[in-house]
Amino acid sequence: MTQARELTIVGHPAPRVEGFEKVTGSAKYVADIPAPGALAGKILRSPYAHARILRIDTARAEALRGVWAVVTAEDTLRRGWGAFVQDQMALATDKVRYVGDEVAAVAAVDEDTARAAIDLIEVSYEELPAVFDTESAMADGAPQIHDQYERNTVITIAVERGDVEKAFAESDVIVEDTFESQHQWHAPLETIGSVAEYSPSGKYTIYMNTQTLFMARGRIAWVLGVSEADVRIIQTEVGGGFGGKSCDDNNAIIAALLARKSGRSVRIINTREEEFMAGSRPRVPMRVWVKIGFSRDGRIRAKQMRIVADNGAYSGKAPAIMGVSAFRHETSYKYSDTKTEAHLVYTNKIPTGAFRGFGNPSADWAVEQLLDIGAKALGMDPLELLRLNAVEPGYVSPHGNRVEGCELKQCIDLVEEKMDWKTKWAAKTPNRGVGIACTVHVSGKRHFMDYDGGSATIKMNEDGKVYILSGEGEIGQGANTVFCQIAAEELGVKLSDVSISRADTDLTTFCLGAFGSRLTYVGGNAVKAAATALREQLFEAAAEMLETEPRKLTARDGEILDVGAETSVSTATVARARLFRRGGAPLVATGAFDADSVMQDVTRYGNESGAYNFGAQAAEVEVDTETGQVKIRSYVSVADCGTVVNPIGAVGQVTGSLAQGIGYALTEHLEFDNGRPVDPNYHGYKIPCIADMPPLEYAFADSYEPSGPFGAKGLGELGSDPTAACIGNAIFDAVGIRIKTLPITPEKVLALLRERDARQA
């Protein structure tokens, strides 16, 4: 599906609008924010996974020369906070619940002094029995991590659509299995950090590398007991987010507390160890049992699922993540009768949270492998099974997700072609195999306050150049470039004549921020709405100058043309003339967009997003049966993201998400020892480096999302969703073993190969 209007900027490669600053080192990350006289903040963290705090003595720390402030729970309102469940404290109150939990903090003239002061704080703990896995946590007589939650269960979901029992009874082939996934850390280049200032007039100003600054503002205002207007969040350059910088942690709050108490600016940047132990909230580990029934022809007839998810010590976004794992998958394939039960369970480990893909990768790891198992049982090529069941425009999932634009089948077709699937599937070369998996993602998600909107203000200078004020936030994903492209396209000016602000809660209008693959779609629609309104003002003025009607005008490269009359005038001339005259006014417009989605009701029925994006992937692997090493020989990733606004950026998203998908599949993992992560740094936690990346072929479906800006929808997350399952399926095709717990380490592969060989022997 294509569109009538010829696009000159959207759909064409655009270098990053902030690229120059980044490559020259002038971009300002948290560490670069000038804050003369800023103190260094350091946090005292719990060494215990579960303990009662009996006493905190800060006297010696306070007496140390160079220390300006020491804060404990005494300095807080002891008010729980969190995105959905308000179970987290700014500083531990009475109890600590994981190794790394914040107990106290110090602001001092330098880092060394702050560290020394931390060592001088004396905390008496009474250690409590701890639980580190969901099974133990849910067992009778397990220690209660939070008093009010029975069996440590934060939330339980139980939903049936249709008649699952009947549907299974009517199924010809039924398969089932259980799959487990692990924590995955975002491991961005830059750790979480903030610089907080406090004016005794009552206002906090916090420079943060957050993805979601207005949400951060709301939460921080709540914890500090002030109004939103009393907190100003200024987004710094962000060195990678991936969900980990969406303000579910205490870094900025503690900086704010220290700034208030010390009367000085306070900078706290997580060390890499802190980042792993207690910083960005890693992906929620899940155990997923899933059962699917098929008709003889391969059509999915029934599905049942049971999830137990490891929440860690506090909730953050895990309730929503588990909800996504439970339901969203059913927007990929045509489901009718399904039943899902899911339990989110506290353990004495790091709180879990949002990571690119949200609940998808954990669910896809299970379901997309089970479909592969189903194909085997049906004697079908799994690609054909997926193509047969793939959703199409007009599909409504059992939970209400309405699919309008959808090119999932086209994605599968492209994967087939680019992987040369038919040949490779037939080949059955020893130790080599291919696998396929698909996914669906959202373009924004309605799960906060019945709102999934965005807004932007665009002004045009008297020189005809354009400035966008947006509060969504560039976090390295390229959103600001996309926004500038959309505005340039709509206004008919050169991309180089469009600039964009940093996000700042005081200066920009409310935006939910960067999560849920929402920026191109929701943020882009808001930018487009503002640009359309601005263009109307511009064309009205131009029509007056050209003595024509606005509807006859078109604009391109900074020229406004009356095509019929063969007359034109430059945008700059119009802009200057519209301002500098009697009754003049600057050209400025605000646009807003709220997705046409529906908040889930109490039965969890709704339509979570305004548009759904899809992906299909195929992997070709070779398994070294001596070492258990899995080598990915080639990889194909195809996405349906509607119109590709910026091809350079889109390829970056595809490549980056594949790297995270491969890491999730093969290497990323930290051992815990009594609740303490072992070796919490890049030495212990292996993310794929460039040498680990396979040759990647990618493609984008020819697609146009009717509700998107110039036909665009989300892309950023779907690329890592099905990767682990895809690799798992290829491994099965290669060597006939099925790994069911992530990551797929050589040790696990070897063990299963030995088991296989023993079976065959």
Next chain:
Amino acid sequence: MTQARELTIVGHPAPRVEGFEKVTGSAKYVADIPAPGALAGKILRSPYAHARILRIDTARAEALRGVWAVVTAEDTLRRGWGAFVQDQMALATDKVRYVGDEVAAVAAVDEDTARAAIDLIEVSYEELPAVFDTESAMADGAPQIHDQYERNTVITIAVERGDVEKAFAESDVIVEDTFESQHQWHAPLETIGSVAEYSPSGKYTIYMNTQTLFMARGRIAWVLGVSEADVRIIQTEVGGGFGGKSCDDNNAIIAALLARKSGRSVRIINTREEEFMAGSRPRVPMRVWVKIGFSRDGRIRAKQMRIVADNGAYSGKAPAIMGVSAFRHETSYKYSDTKTEAHLVYTNKIPTGAFRGFGNPSADWAVEQLLDIGAKALGMDPLELLRLNAVEPGYVSPHGNRVEGCELKQCIDLVEEKMDWKTKWAAKTPNRGVGIACTVHVSGKRHFMDYDGGSATIKMNEDGKVYILSGEGEIGQGANTVFCQIAAEELGVKLSDVSISRADTDLTTFCLGAFGSRLTYVGGNAVKAAATALREQLFEAAAEMLETEPRKLTARDGEILDVGAETSVSTATVARARLFRRGGAPLVATGAFDADSVMQDVTRYGNESGAYNFGAQAAEVEVDTETGQVKIRSYVSVADCGTVVNPIGAVGQVTGSLAQGIGYALTEHLEFDNGRPVDPNYHGYKIPCIADMPPLEYAFADSYEPSGPFGAKGLGELGSDPTAACIGNAIFDAVGIRIKTLPITPEKVLALLRERDARQA
């Protein structure tokens, strides 16, 4: 004249919105702007009043360790710039034209190194004959300061309205005289300064303590040869403007050149000596001959005037200032037949420019004394003469200024009452006397690009609190407090719930900035327009919640009430509900206002402002005939500024302007020696201190400007306009001498007293 609506915030005393930051020292002036690694910039200035530059050798300066950049005219486009006449260079090209003219500049690691490098720059000059007074400059064979201007005359105005010869012939009493005025420096607490950054991507960011940041942007972009969008001006806190910080000087431009060349941030803050020699552009000295003819009953019948104004070496705003001196006075009293001739003449002294009152004080010094002389000749009480001739609503000046709101007669009545004029005028106590003088000022002036508009964007947070984005600029005058009051009043929220941005050309819409007493009127109208638009959105949402119609609603203190139905809802509740819902959008609106004034045509006919403000003052002085000292025993200042938005701020304006008026009248003056100001610092230049201030009585006319926001109009400048004449008139009443050259020093008084005594002897 009063208004129907009861005001709860406008008209009530409001503490400064930025007051807390100022009194606690956290407000950021140029010196406080954090710029890590910023270099110190220093400027090499001409020691000659007029000279040809033969050669500049910067080699030794460049070689000095710690020097990052040296710039000369070679680093510029050699492009003249200026508000009206583009005769000034960023750095001297070929010639220097006054002592202090910028020749070269250095950026170095610290001030000492920069200063040392300045001393290492070798400049060969060929000294040229110089002219230091307008008479010599206009003489045959005078040295040409700028090649293209004959007799060194930049601009000549010659306008006659009606038939002046006939009108004088019909006059019963005719008086004439010549009065001279001097340079007056703004002498603010903070000197001009800037911090410039340059990104090799092509963008300059300049932190400046300017009054007029968008105008600064336009001029700086022009000099640097870039587009407006390539220059971002961020206004710092401003430690006093008074016209001197309206970007007619080279400080920021040189900082930008050094930043570009060095690749580092560069900070240049004028020393106090530089500020006097070549920084803020002092008031234009003028010689004014004026002749007025009266009917026997005291009505003004004819007026003729000749002005010669000392432009100094470059033009800046002097052309407009001389235009104001030439014509605006005729909006105070009813004139019909007038003739004016005015010449603006280059001399080899510091360029002159805008100072509070613009052209008024220089003209008032002459005309308001001549009216006093006329009253004597007519045998009238001068107060009666002024009251008889004072303009009233409906008056149109000979040059087209249309007076709508006007309470000048009420001002005169109030002066009469508060000075106990009748008694004191009759008393004739030896060496004591009273004087009166009036003035008119504008509320914005249409003299740039046929525009006298303003704009503002207001957003309401989800907590119902309000944030204003305004590019007009707080410079210490209290404009931001007035804007917050107007927004709070219109939106019905508490003043403490309104905040306002700093002005920033990237983030705020185009505003002309702080000059011409325009902010309360023009800027205030723009803020009010934005608030009205925002209130419409707010009331629409509130009406939905209260199940009523928007027109039935009113708001006060953050509550929106349906008075008839006795129902209400808080603004915060409405704001949150309007955002967080399906189809939600943030509350935000932009407002614009352009004054209903008319640009002067080629005959200088127009209507310069949307509203005129008026003032009347009376002084009671005592002259010490032994020392020549003039002591002001009491002073009355009455203003017609329409509605007084902030009584605290208004009194500050009245008091501050009186101090500058008294300084202008009695003490402020620098001697020049061969074009070089002698003793250019506060030791040599005496501004009144608190002990020099007389007991001040003030009043504000009961007044309502129909076109103003809540009836308000300008106030800031009129308080110093007539002060010198008022004191001069009082001295005449006290001791019968008429001082005709400013300032009124004891030496001049003594000399005239001796002359008087000799005459009487």
